[in-house]
Every structure is written in C-alpha cells, then in structure tokens.
Amino acid sequence: xxxxxxxxxxxxxxxxxxxxxxxxxxxxxxxxxxxxxxxxxxxxxxxxxxxxxxxxxxxxxxxxxxxxxxxxxxxxxxxxxxxxxxxxxxxxxxxxxxxxxxxxxxxxxxxxxxxxxxxxxxxxxxxxxxxxxxxxxxxxxxxxxxxxxxxxxxxxxxxxxxxxxxxxxxxxxxxxxxxxxxxxxxxxxxxxxxxxxxxxxxxxxxxxxxxxxxxxxxxxxxxxxxxxxxxxxxxxxxxxxxxxxxxxxxxxxxxxxxxxxxxxxxxxxxxxxxxxxxxxxxxxxxxxxxxxxxxxxxxxxxxxxxxxxxxxxxxxxxxxxxxxxxxxxxxxxxxxxxxxxxxxxxxxxxxxxxxxxxxxxxxxxxxxxxxxxxxxxxxxxxxxxxxxxxxxxxxxxxxxxxxxxxxxxxxxxxxxxxxxxxxxxxxxxxxxxxxxxxxxxxxxxxxxxxxxxxxxxxxxxxxxxxxxxxxxxxxxxxxxxxxxxxxxxxxxxxxxxxxxxxxxxxxx
Amino acid sequence: xxxxxxxxxxxxxxxxxxxxxxxxxxxxxxxxxxxxxxxxxxxxxxxxxxxxxxxxxxxxxxxxxxxxxxxxxxxxxxxxxxxxxxxxxxxxxxxxxxxxxxxxxxxxxxxxxxxxxxxxxxxxxxxxxxxxxxxxxxxx
Amino acid sequence: xxxxxxxxxxxxxxxxxxxxxxxxxxxxxxxxxxxxxxxxxxxxxxxxxxxxxxxxxxxxxxxxxxxxxxxxxxxxxxxxxxxxxx
Numbered sequence: 001x002x003x004x005x006x007x008x009x010x011x012x013x014x015x016x017x018x019x020x021x022x023x024x025x026x027x028x029x030x031x032x033x034x035x036x037x038x039x040x041x042x043x044x045x046x047x048x049x050x051x052x053x054x055x056x057x058x059x060x061x062x063x064x065x066x067x068x069x070x071x072x073x074x075x076x077x078x079x080x081x082x083x084x085x086x087x088x089x090x091x092x093x094x095x096x097x098x099x100x101x102x103x104x105x106x107x108x109x110x111x112x113x114x115x116x117x118x119x120x121x122x123x124x125x126x127x128x129x130x131x132x133x134x135x136x137x138x139x140x141x142x143x144x145x146x147x148x149x150x151x152x153x154x155x156x157x158x159x160x161x162x163x164x165x166x167x168x169x170x171x172x173x174x175x176x177x178x179x180x181x182x183x184x185x186x187x188x189x190x191x192x193x194x195x196x197x198x199x200x201x202x203x204x205x206x207x208x209x210x211x212x213x214x215x216x217x218x219x220x221x222x223x224x225x226x227x228x229x230x231x232x233x234x235x236x237x238x239x240x241x242x243x244x245x246x247x248x249x250x251x252x253x254x255x256x257x258x259x260x261x262x263x264x265x266x267x268x269x270x271x272x273x274x275x276x277x278x279x280x281x282x283x284x285x286x287x288x289x290x291x292x293x294x295x296x297x298x299x300x301x302x303x304x305x306x307x308x309x310x311x312x313x314x315x316x317x318x319x320x321x322x323x324x325x326x327x328x329x330x331x332x333x334x335x336x337x338x339x340x341x342x343x344x345x346x347x348x349x350x351x352x353x354x355x356x357x358x359x360x361x362x363x364x365x366x367x368x369x370x371x372x373x374x375x376x377x378x379x380x381x382x383x384x385x386x387x388x389x390x391x392x393x394x395x396x397x398x399x400x401x402x403x404x405x406x407x408x409x410x411x412x413x414x415x416x417x418x419x420x421x422x423x424x425x426x427x428x429x430x431x432x433x434x435x436x437x438x439x440x441x442x443x444x445x446x447x448x449x450x451x452x453x454x455x456x457x458x459x460x461x462x463x464x465x466x467x468x469x470x471x472x473x474x475x476x477x478x479x480x481x482x483x484x485x486x487x488x489x490x491x492x493x494x495x496x497x498x499x500x501x502x503x504x505x506x507x508x
Numbered sequence: 509x510x511x512x513x514x515x516x517x518x519x520x521x522x523x524x525x526x527x528x529x530x531x532x533x534x535x536x537x538x539x540x541x542x543x544x545x546x547x548x549x550x551x552x553x554x555x556x557x558x559x560x561x562x563x564x565x566x567x568x569x570x571x572x573x574x575x576x577x578x579x580x581x582x583x584x585x586x587x588x589x590x591x592x593x594x595x596x597x598x599x600x601x602x603x604x605x606x607x608x609x610x611x612x613x614x615x616x617x618x619x620x621x622x623x624x625x626x627x628x629x630x631x632x633x634x635x636x637x638x639x640x641x642x643x644x645x646x647x648x
Numbered sequence: 649x650x651x652x653x654x655x656x657x658x659x660x661x662x663x664x665x666x667x668x669x670x671x672x673x674x675x676x677x678x679x680x681x682x683x684x685x686x687x688x689x690x691x692x693x694x695x696x697x698x699x700x701x702x703x704x705x706x707x708x709x710x711x712x713x714x715x716x717x718x719x720x721x722x723x724x725x726x727x728x729x730x731x732x733x734x
Contacts, residue, residue: 061635128632134609135592139558139634224610230593231608264717265727273517295595295606295630297613300543304536311528318524322517325709332719332727343714350706354699357528361535361695363542363688366604370595370630436599438630441638445626494730527698530663538691542684582681602685618681 018103020088023110025401027085028394030113034077035387037121039468041070046425046461049454052446060442064126065144067440071129072148075248076155077117079382082390083251084110084162087190089397090258091166094187095174100165109165112158116151123147128440130237133222133230137214149212156205159247163194163201185274189254192278193247196285200247204240207233234293242289246281246313249381252389253278253320253349256342259396260324263339264331265493269323277323280316287312294365303362310360317353321346336491337411341392344419348384352377355430370440373433376426384422391418391471398475399485406478410470417467424460428453545616549582556587556594556607559636561627573642575627582618595631598644606631619646 014022045067048057057063088106092099100106125131125148127140136145170191174183183191211233213219220226222233261268268274287309294303324346333339355377358364368374398406432453437444444450486492552575553564563571577583587596589607597604598617605615627642717724 060638064632064635064637126634132593132632135632135634139592229610231611265730267729270514270517273514295604296608297606297611300539303539307532307535311532314528315521315524319517319521321706322520325713326517328713328717330727331717332724332730333714333717334719335714343710347707347710350703354703357531358692358695358699361531361538361691363535363538363691364695366542366602366684366688367599367692369604370632436597436628438597438628438638440632443638445641526663527702531695531698534691534694538687541682541687544682546681600685602688617684620683620685 018099018107020092020100020103020106023100023103023106024085024088026110027081027088027113028397030110030117031078031081031085032394034073034081034117036468036472038070038073038078039465041066041073043461043465045070046458048442049444050458051455052444052451054443057442061126063442064128064440065124068125068128068148069120072120072125072151073117074382075129075244076152077113077120079248079386079390080155080159081110081113082394083190083193083248084159086186086251086255086390086393086397087162087166089401091169091187091190092173094184095170096178097169097173097175101168101173102165105161106165109158109161112154112161116154116158119147119151119154123151130241131211132237133211133214133233136211137222140215142215146212146215149208149215153205153208156201156208159197160201163197166190166194167198181272181275185257185268185271185278186251186254188275188278189250189257192282193250196243196247196250196282199286200240200243203236207236207240210236231293231296234296235290238289238292239286242292243282243285245378245381246285248386250278250281252345252386255389255393255396256324256345259338259342259392260327262396262493263336263342263491264328264333266327266331269326269329273319274323277316277319280319281313284309284312284316288360291360294362295369307360307362311357314353314357317349321350334491334493336395337406337408337415338392338396340412340415341388341395344415345385345388345392348380348388348422351427352380352385355380367436368433370438371433372429372437372439375439376429376433379426379429380422384426388418388422394475398478399487399490402479402482403485403487404478404480404482405485405490406482407474410474414467414471414474417463417470421460421462421464421467425457425464428457428460432457545584545614546582546618549584549616549618551584551586552577554585554587554596554607555590556596556629556633556640557590558592558634559629559640561596561629561640561642574645575642576645576647577619579619579622579646579648582616584614584616587613587615592633593631594629594633594640597628597630598625599628600625601644604630619644622646622648 014025017023044057045063048055048063057066088100123144123146125140125144127136127145127148131140131145131148170183170187171180174180210219210221214222214228220228222228222230224230257268257274288306290298290302290306291310294306298306324342328343335343355373359368359374359377395406395411398404432450433439435447435449435453437450444454551566555562555564560573561575563575565571585596585603585605587605587607588611589609591609593609594607595604596607596615601617601619603615603617605613607613623646625644625646627644629637629640631637633640715721
C-alpha cells in the first residue's frame with residue numbers, strides 16, 4: 001500500500017489535487033488541526049470548572065460559546081472529516097479502483113469544510129451544538145448563530161456529497177472479481193455510514209432552513225405563538241443526529257476491524273457477522289432518535305417505543321465486540337501503538353454501551369437527563385471509542401503516508417496517558433451526573449462532592465491534553481526525521497496484507 | 509464464512525437479548541408506577557423564565573424562587589415557560605421535566621422528608637442558565 | 649435442538665415469568681404514595697448490578713486475552729496464517 005506523500009511535492013500540488021490520497025491527506029490534516037483547536041477549548045472548560053466560581057473565563061457567555069464550539073468542532077470538523085480522510089485513503093484501494101468514483105466532487109466536498117469551519121470559529125455561537133429553539137430562534141445573539149446555521153448547511157452538503165461518492169465507489173467501481181461479501185469491513189463500514197448519511201442528513205437540512213427563517217422573523221415553525229412547535233425541531237434534529245452517532249462510530253469500528261486482525265496475525269473471526277452487524281446498526285440507528293427527548297413531555301407509549309428502539313441497537317454492537325474478542329483469541333498479538341488504541345477503544349466502547357443501556361431505561365432519565373452523566377456517557381463514545389479508533393488508525397496509516405515510522409515509545413506513552421485521562425474525566429462525570437450536576441454550567445454549587453469530582457475530571461483532562469501534545473510532536477518530528485519504515489511490513493508482523501496494497505496509481 | 513462454528517456468538521447474542529428484555533421490562537414497570545398521578549394530588553403551576561422559577565399554588569398564592577410544600581402530600585407540577593425551554597429539576601426527589609414553550613408538562617411527587625432541597629434548571633437556557641436555581645422547602 | 653428448547657424454558661421460568669408477575673401484581677393502593685425516588689434509584693442499582701457483572705466478564709476476558717495472547721507470552725505460538733497471503 002502506498003499512500004503517497006513520500007515524495008516531497010509543493011503544497012499547492014497536494015491542495016489542488018483531486019487524487020484520493022491527496023484529498024485524504026487534506027481531510028486528515030484539517031481534521032487534526034480542528035481536533036487540537038476543539039481540545040484547547042475543552043481544556044479551557046475543564047480549567048474553569050476546576051473550582052466553583054470564576055477561574056479563567058470571565059463571563060458565562062464566553063463559557064457557553066466555548067462548549068458550543070467545542071462540541072460542534074469535535075463532531076463536524078474533527079470526527080467526520082477524519083473518517084472521510086481514512087475512507088478516501090482506503091476505500092478505493094480496498095475495492096481495487098484507481099480513485100474515488102467522482103474525484104472532483106470529492107475535492108469539492110473537502111473544500112467545503114474549511115469555510116464552514118471558519119464560519120463556526122469566527123462566529124462562536126452560544127446555543128449549544130443542538131441549537132434548540134425557542135432559544136436559538138429568539139434569544140441567541142447573531143450573527144454568530146446565523147453563521148453557525150450556514151456552516152452546518154455547508155457541512156451537511158459536504159457530507160452528503162462525500163457519502164454519495166463512497167457509495168458509488170464501493171457499489172459501482174469495485175473490481176468485478178471482488179464480490180461485495182469479500183469487500184473488507186473497513187470499506188463496508190463506509191458503505192453503511194454513507195447510507196445513513198443519505199437518509200438522515202436532509203431532515204436536519206430542512207430544520208436549519210426553518211430555523212433560519214424563524215430567526216429572520218418571517219416564519220414561526222418552532223414558535224408556539226405563531227402556531228409552531230419547538231418539539232418539532234427536536235424531532236427533526238435528533239432524526240438526523242441520532243443516526244449520526246452511528247455515522248461516527250461505524251467507521252471507527254471499521255478502523256478497529258483493520259487494526260485488530262493485522263496485529264493479532266489472524267483473519268477476522270467472522271466477516272459475515274461483521275457485515276450483518278453493520279447493516280443492522282444502520283437500520284436500527286433510525287429507531288431510537290426520540291430517546292433524547294424523554295423529558296419533553298412524551299407519553300408513556302412514545303417512551304416505551306423509543307426505549308425498545310434504543311435497546312435494539314445493543315445486540316449488533318455486542319456482535320462487533322464479540323468479533324474483536326474472537327479475533328484476538330488464539331492470535332499472537334503484537335501490542336504496537338495502533339493495537340493498544342484499538343483494544344483500549346473496545347474496552348471503553350463496552351463501558352459507553354453499558355451506560356447507553358441504562359440511559360435507554362426511561363425512568364432513569366429523571367435522574368440523568370441533561371446532567372453530567374450524559375456528558376460522560378457520550379464522551380466515552382466520541383472520545384473513548386471513536387477518537388481512540390481514529391488516533392490508533394492514524395498511527396497505523398502513518399508509515400504508509402510518510403514512509404517513516406513514528407516513535408513507538410512515545411506512541412505508547414501517548415496511549416497510556418490518554419487512556420488514564422479518559423477514564424478519569426468521563427467515568428467521574430458519570431458520578432457527577434448521579435449527584436445531580438447539570439451540564440452546560442459555567443459555575444456549580446460548592447458541594448464537596450462536586451468540587452472533588454470536578455477536580456479529578458480536570459486533572460484527567462490536563463493529562464489528555466499533555467498526551468495529545470506529545471502525539472503532535474511525535475507526528476511532526478517523525479514525519480520529517482523518523483526512521484525509514486519497511487514499507488512491506490512496517491511492524492514486522494510477517495505475512496502479506498490481504499488487499500492489493502501494491503496497486504499504484506498511474507497518476508503518480 | 510470460513511466454516512467455523514458460530515454457536516458461541518449466537519449464545520452470546522441470546523444472552524444479550526435476554527438481559528435487554530429484563531432491563532426493558534423493569535424500566536417499563538417502574539415508569540408505569542411513577543407516571544401514575546394520584547387523583548388527590550395538589551396542582552402547583554411552575555413557570556420558568558430567564559432565569560428564575562415562579563410557583564403558583566392551587567389557592568392562588570405565588571412564590572418566586574422558593575417553593576413551600578407539606579410533607580406526605582402529593583403534588584402535581586404543571587410546568588411551562590414564558591420564553592425559552594428550561595427543565596425543572598429537584599434532584600433529591602428525582603423530579604425532572606422540561607418546560608417547553610407552548611406546552612404544559614406534568615410530573616408529580618410526594619415529599620417524604622422535611623428540609624430544604626435545591627431546585628435547578630437542567631436545560632440550557634442562555635446567559636445565566638447555571639444560576640437558575642431555587643429552593644424547595646418541605647414542611648412537616 | 650432439545651437442548652435449545654430446554655435452555656429457553658429455563659430462561660423463561662427464571663426471567664420472564666417473575667417479571668410478568670411483578671408487573672401485574674404491583675399494588676394500586678391509593679393511600680401509600682409511590683416513592684419515585686426509591687423506585688427509580690432501585691431500578692438504577694439493579695441496572696448497575698447487571699452492568700458491572702457483564703462488565704467484569706467482558707473486561708476480564710479482554711485483560712486475560714491481552715495477557716495470554718501477547719507475543720511476549722512464553723506460550724505464544726505462531727498462528728497458522730503467519731507468512732501466508734490471507
């Protein structure tokens with residue numbers, strides 16, 4: 001597998017290229033940049049919450065803007081583009097095609113992200129990443145809010161274009177000798193996630209237009225005084241963004257499916273159960289959106305339906321965990337950095353899932369709704385599972401992209417610090433939630449339990465922050481001065497990889 | 509695919525489904541119990557606005573920021589908002605319901621301990637969301 | 649197949665029937681108010697019992713796997729796929 005960049009080229013050649021590896025590189029670097037920017041905000045938030053009262057952020061509006069942009073940036077500017085980057089690198093290679101199906105469209109989809117990112121960061125909106133009306137419609141200060149809406153609009157179009165591209169590449173451009181059932185699970189994960197995007201995103205696109213016209217005062221879709229209903233927005237929003245959780249998590253699982261067999265020196269335990277679980281997840285992802293809205297005054301029947309729909313996602317997720325464990329069983333596992341991230345990700349995936357089952361139980365919502373429990377829970381997914389899979393995969397791609405090896409020792413230190421930090425921050429936040437601390441608060445009451453646990457969480461966050469700086473230095477230094485990698489077998493695993501990594505592109 | 513036995517996986521999936529069924533049934537049952545409002549529950553109107561709570565008792569008396577109730581009585585909150593969404597929360601009594609514009613949401617409780625308990629807003633509602641607090645005072 | 653039926657029977661008796669009974673036998677006595685705090689927290693502790701039990705099994709398995717099948721374990725054997733084109 002040759003993922004380019006090994007020959008130094010002028011930067012504009014990469015920027016204006018439509019080749020899948022170049023676009024993949026752009027996606028990856030952009031997303032990592034936004035990851036560090038969003039992470040800096042998270043550290044600011046945690047520093048502020050280290051003690052009750054005002055610490056480093058002088059007013060609550062700035063704080064509110066910070067967590068809003070942190071959430072938006074991490075989801076839309078880090079996780080999604082990073083997955084697209086990986087898909088751009090690997091999907092064409094895995095289906096044995098020379099490029100993505102529509103290379104120009106691919107570049108267009110990428111180039112929509114920087115302007116959207118600029119709108120989000122320059123606007124710095126304050127209405128949380130889900131922008132619920134009436135607050136977002138009548139109170140949120142502009143132009144930040146409007147800039148956020150336009151940014152989301154652009155990002156939505158970008159992910160739909162990217163999704164179309166992946167679907168066509170996989171279904172129409174795969175090599176005729178390669179049956180769909182033999183397409184590697186990483187490519188399958190992109191197929192599933194892209195199908196979810198196509199179905200889910202238009203709903204939010206519609207909601208955004210309605211929200212914008214509501215803000216302009218020309219309509220009242222979400223304003224009860226004009227015959228609208230704010231709950232309608234929440235339905236439209238969560239119909240997109242509950243499935244979106246699976247859009248994020250499915251590629252991360254696909255990345256683990258790439259790493260775990262490789263480093264266990266065994267094929268995947270069951271390709272067919274992996275495919276089955278992906279397809280199941282993409283279907284049931286649409287059955288659970290309103291579990292975010294138990295507290296909005298839903299009827300008992302509605303709650304029951306969405307509880308069952310939520311629980312229905314568990315068996316398929318459990319099948320993935322089983323598949324990972326069964327793949328490792330009887331292998332000879334080399335714990336290089338990517339493998340450590342993948343295994344750590346599985347452990348945290350289970351914890352997140354167990355918390356998810358508890359959340360689905362509807363009476364439990366009276367305790368946890370909009371408390372720090374929720375923050376801890378979903379961060380175990382987005383950080384513990386998805387970011388862990390992604391970071392591990394970046395270590396895995398690194399030699400193929402740069403032709404050089406990262407520093408293995410510092411990679412392991414990075415993992416151990418991040419894992420410990422993640423456990424400290426997000427498990428503690430679960431307990432904080434049980435004590436009743438609301439989320440999205442600039443200040444909290446000075447109960448001793450609150451203070452202690454907030455401090456543990458803040459220290460954990462700083463540990464993660466330091467480890468990420470180590471990572472950045474390792475990546476930058478190794479890209480230029482690292483050891484030359486043995487491109488046939490960078491980790492000394494023996495054996496050949498099962499997809500035609502030698503396939504070179506005539507373009508280069 | 510590769511001809512090996514998938515029995516362990518099916519048993520594993522079966523166990524998961526059984527556990528989920530148990531969790532679901534328990535949750536369904538508890539929800540059914542706590543949602544059943546006693547007929548004699550006294551109505552208290554709760555109005556959220558940026559950034560304080562107003563309470564209106566059945567006899568018409570109004571309180572701002574403080575709510576006095578009696579131990580051993582059942583109360584039904586009718587929650588609404590004057591501006592943006594809030595969430596009415598008495599964590600110590602596991603009372604929580606969103607205050608949604610244009611709707612009246614209901615939740616009930618029967619305090620069994622006298623004392624003061626914090627009331628807070630759980631749904632992001634702008635600038636002073638973190639400080640939208642009140643006090644529940646349960647009298648003997 | 650007989651074993652499956654037997655297994656399902658045992659599960660039904662152990663899990664489903666008590667739950668059903670619990671649901672229909674629940675009191676509707678109007679004078680004793682349901683204490684939502686106790687009901688909901690009890691549910692929470694039941695769920696956590698399940699979650700931590702399952703969690704112990706899963707993470708125990710994972711830790712054992714990591715310990716047993718690491719390549720530096722003295723018992724580590726090459727897998728039959730090593731060096732082949734799989």
